[in-house]
C-alpha cells in the first residue's frame with residue numbers, strides 16, 4: 344500500500360506503508376548505521392516517529408536478546424530500503440515480521456535524507472504516517488493535535504522489582520529504563536531495587552540504599568516536577584548516577600535549567616569529549632533536550648563531558664558530593680561500549 348509521512352509544516356514524503364496509519368508523533372532522526380531494534384524498543388522514543396538516516400534497515404534481522412523493553416513505544420518508523428532477507432546467524436525474525444508483530448506503522452522506500460534535512464533545518468516537528476489517499480482535511484486535523492510532554496507514566500514500571508546482587512544496594516528510579524542499563528548495573532554485582540517514577544524520597548530512604556540511580560526516559564524533563572522534587576530531597580543523601588533523562592532531572596533538581604535542542608542527538612556515532620582526560624569517545628545518544636550551561640554556572644558543579652559536534656553538555660559532576668551524570672548512553676545498546684566504565688565508577692562511589 345502507498346503511504347506518506349506528513350509533517351506539521353505541510354511537507355510530504357511518499358513511501359510504501361506497512362501496518363497502516365500512525366498516530367501523531369514527534370518526528371526525529373537517528374544516525375546509527377545499525378541498532379534499529381534497540382532504537383525501536385528504547386522507551387525514550389515513546390511517542391516519536393523515528394527516521395533512520397542509514398539507507399538499508401533490517402539486513403541482520405531481529406532477535407529477542409536485543410529488545411530494550413518488552414515492546415516498542417514508538418509511534419512509527421520511517422526508513423529507506425526495508426530488507427526482507429536478513430543474513431546474520433543471530434537473526435530470529437525478519438524486520439518486517441517484527442514490525443508486524445509489534446504493530447509498528449512503517450513507511451519504507453522513503454527519501455529519508457530529505458526528511459532529515461527538513462528536520463535539521465526546520466527543527467523537530469510533529470508528523471503522521473497515513474495512506475497516500477488520506478483526505479487532506481483529516482491529516483490537518485491530526486497534525487493540529489498536541490504531542491504530550493509527559494509520557495513517563497506510560498513507560499515506568501507499575502510495580503517495584505528486585506534484581507538481587509551481592510554488592511551495594513541501589514535504588515533505580517525507572518523513568519522508562521532501557522534493559523541494557525538494568526543489565527549493566529546488574530553486571531557490577533549491585534543489589535538492585537527498581538522503583539516506579541513516582542516513588543517518594545521518604546519511601547526511597549526507608550529502603551536505606553547505598554546509592555541512587557536515575558534512568559533514561561521519554562519526554563521533557565520539566566514535565567516531571569514530582570521527580571525533580573524527589574531527587575532534590577535526595578541530593579546529599581547517597582551517591583547518585585544519572586543517565587540521559589536522569590542527568591537532566593538531576594540538573595533541574597540542583598537548580599539548573601534544561602532546554603529543547605533544535606533537532607536532538609540520536610544515533611550510536613556521536614563523538615563526546617571527556618574534559619577531564621581530553622579523550623574523545625564515540626557514544627550512543629538519544630536526546631532532544633539538554634542542560635543549559637548558563638543555568639549551572641556558579642553552582643557547585645563541573646561540566647565533565649561535551650558533545651564534539653555542537654559543544655553542548657554531555658556530562659557533569661558535583662564538586663563535593665559523589666553525584667555525577669551523563670547525557671549520552673554508556674550502556675550503548677546500540678553502540679560502542681567505550682564508556683561502560685562509568686557503571687564501575689558508580690559502584691566505587693556506593694562502596695564509600
Ligand SMILES: NC(=O)CC[C@H](N)C(=O)O
Pocket residue numbers: 387558559560561562563564586587588589629630631632633
Ligand atoms: N534517552 C533519554 O533519556 C532522553 C531524555 C529526554 N527525553 C530527551 O529527549 O532529551
